[in-house]
Amino acid sequence: MARYIFITGGVVSSLGKGIAAAALGALLQARGYKVRIRKLDPYLNVDPGTMSPTQHGEVFVTDDGAETDLDLGHYERFTGRSANQRDNITTGKIYQDIIAKERRGDYLGATVQVIPHVTDTIKAFVLDGNEDYDFVICEIGGTVGDIEGLPFFEAIRQLGNQLPRGDAIYMHLTLMPYIPSAGELKTKPTQHSVKELRSIGIQPDILMVRCDRPIPPGERRKLSLFCNVREESVIPALDVPHIYDVPLAYHDEGLDDEVLAAFGITGAPAPDLERWQDISSRVKNTDGTVKIAVVGKYTDLKDAYKSLIEALTHGGIANKVKVEIEWLEAEIFESEDPSPYLEGVHGILVPGGFGKRGAEGKIAAASFARTRQVPYFGICYGMQMAVLDAARNLAGVTDARSSEFENSEGPIVVGLMTEWLKGNALEKRAAEGDLGGTMRLGAYHAHLSDGTKIADIYGNTDISERHRHRYEVNIDYRETLEKAGLVVSGLSPDGVLPETIEYPDHPWFIGVQYHPELKSRPFEPHPLFASFIEAAIEQSRLV
Template sequence: MDNNQRRYIFVTGGVLSSLGKGITSSSIATLLKHSGFKVGVLKIDPYINVDPGTMSPFEHGEVFVTYDGAETDLDIGHYERFLDVNFSSKNNFTTGQIYSAVIERERKGGYLGKTIQIVPHIVDEIKDRIRLASEEVEVLVVELGGTVGDIEGLPFLEAMREIKQELGSRQVMSVHVTLIPLIKAAGELKTKPTQHSVQELRRIGITPQVIIARSEKPLPSELKKKLSLSCDVNLDSVIVAEDAPSIYQVPINFMREGLLSPITRYLQLEKLEPNLNDWDRLVKQILSPKEEVTLAFVGKYLNLKESYKSLTEALIHSGANLDIRVNIKWCDSEEIENKGVEVLEYVDGILVPGGFGMRGVKGKMEAIRYARENDVPFLGICLGMQLALIEFMRNHLGVLGADSVEFDKETSDPVVYLIQDFIDQNGEKQIRTKTSPMGGTMRLGEYECQIKANSRLQDAYQGYSSIKERHRHRYEVNPAYRSQFETAGLIVSGESNGLIEALEIAEHTWFIGVQFHPEFTSRLQSPNPLITSFLKTMLNCKKQAR
């Protein structure tokens, strides 16, 4: 589409971070998509890190991986889950990427000896990347991380202002997400923080057309009028966003609040009439399901559940489509090490997710052993699959030295080893990899997996013989031990260019470990088949036990 016809919706935040700009952006894009528009979403992260790939989960939460191998902010995951679209590296960029690109170009003489400045050179690079993300879409929703007033966000706000000046108000609008705090001691909602953040925006030349007012309870009409007058927006452009029991209810709430009216008016669009019938049905099944199951989620980042965001959302997606609620029983793997597996009794299934490092590994393997020996449905993801193999080799085959070189570089039986070892033995042309900034070779992004015929994995993927899923890891199952563990009943049910992608126990009710991350491709309206099959088995086993 010609850039003179494309629309841009910029979403900023005020007062404090974590207000839900990502959910707001996703919800606006969802309403536009279901109204017939081709929509894109872009997340701009003002931090100077090049990407979140080397950032601690405690610092940043989950690292979401796109199909093309980009390590991105977790909001990209929200965009994909809401819109059922595969986004790429061009849908997320950081201050670090902007400055790196400009400095590299300057070193190569790309600026012909000019003095490099924030304006115009940094701002121009930002605008170029925004335009790149808008290619092939009719509307681009752009979310700026952080809050108005953050010093690192100023170049991005300037880029927004310039795009508005270049294209005009018909093509560009600003949505400002802000908190209306409740002072519980006085029982009053306060608008002053919102007024100040809007004033800060206006000071640098941006006037928001819509205010998304986050609040714990409904806003009285007097407060909405006060916000309208003080922030210079129309009354119907003050949209109240109350806390919702499910994030997937937000698009419906926005539609009921009348958000589409100001969007239609400011961008001069035809009347928007989104069809959310199927979406509404799934939301109702999230909130009031017919059945429920209990899942033991065995991990080590349980005090920061954002580290597992895609996986917990994937459980919601599959649960909604099966009309069941997944009650997650958070099980600290270190607690299992210290107190035993009693915490796993009376659960309908056990899940061991991906992760890095030695901490909590023993507890995870004890949980896996419990699932294997007691015929409890089990799903292991990435590290969870590797630990399932180590547990099987040690406790079922008696290979006591079986280990991963991640935990013991000198292990006598490296049943899990670095992917670099596989490359050295088989040739680099066998597998596409990337080198991480910290020096390790990683598999990142989407890869094809060939599925073994008549396996449980094939049944889970509805009979397909080949699938594509996403990866983020440095370690692989060592194929040198394949005949040993397959003879004992742990079979390889998925492969990719000689790499082992999936393991399962045929004699078990449902015991599957996968090297890839199925949660990265799960969406509300198209849940991941593997996770859906896992939950369906859990429900069936629960019914049979009644």
């Protein structure tokens, strides 16, 4: 039977509950246990798919097409286990399901209430499908005291009583700020956070305390005393040089030992942390640095490109180099020459995005990379903009456009997709329909042409990658583009949707309609990112 670890947060948001959950999962895996990690988000959106990346960060997409919180990306990268639609739930999804049942009459005339109907739905989600796991880690989004989070805290409180004794523990992540004028780390925010948690019936078994310096013994004893937590269960969560140092740091502080002790588990095997030590060493001991320009439109919030950042890091790990990212706002290139910004970089990456803003700047970046022979990686929107550059500047379709661009006229080289095949089923969408969940989402197969650069990189001609987009390159322009030199090197299995493009006579110029960053992991860097960074290393020798 699975044991449950509920992770909550207090004081402030963005303390790193997702990283803590992922690192703990990795440590338990290193001891030979099977682990599942799930995220409970209190916001009213059904999923984060319609949220602005500048508010919520990236939308992580699973193989089965779920648009989820970015923390599921951390879970996958740290544990190697692919997430699915049943690993993330929101208040919006819960209420959507409950109201649908109420409209059908499933409640047989009962008054529908937060308790028991909402809390029962949350509990059913937490308990579902865990038969094959030793531990289930559930991260509760937000911070204790948030009004929208109350049903989730109530649900996990109830589970603590309903599960067999000793099968559930609570871990609370807080902040311990340092006050320079006083020269002290302050325990009071953590005390108040735990008091708030205890007021709703949850006593934490383990405290994880985020701080920027070691906690003196006196303060640790104080937290133990006032928060009713064993002193050895007060775990310092200090800042570390790199995200992949976290499992090792938490193990050194005794986190996994305390979790097992809280469950009364003795005699557990020691963790095998060799691969984490290897990753940590590779990150610290590099043979050089390459500079990659990311020309995007959400560059003010780096979490909008979280998986992309990690995938570039993985490419660096594969090549034993440090990847330095130069963040460039695409709109700059709509009024300025990109040359002064891009001449010193070793590679250019144009990531996914939505809408017309910054599109012309991304086209300019693709054009610079093409003409200056700089390695170029276009992902989703970045592939589409590279196609528009080729159509306009090589193929003579000077007014080529995407139907995503409002108030523009010209040949539609990139168009809105209203139907497509998924397996043997035809999926349809209406142009005027809802935005949420209406894209080509999740894993789709593609066939790569023999002898192309991308097929050589994969070492295979049949691949499966995760998608998230509404627009496609128009296959009707394939012949025109290929006569101009841009090869459509990968297609959907039915031959209708261009999936990859490349220039055969360019050192490294590849565009993909999917999001390879979503499947890259530190121990298994995605081959496209490893190859892109390798090309950037070659470019660094020429600059």
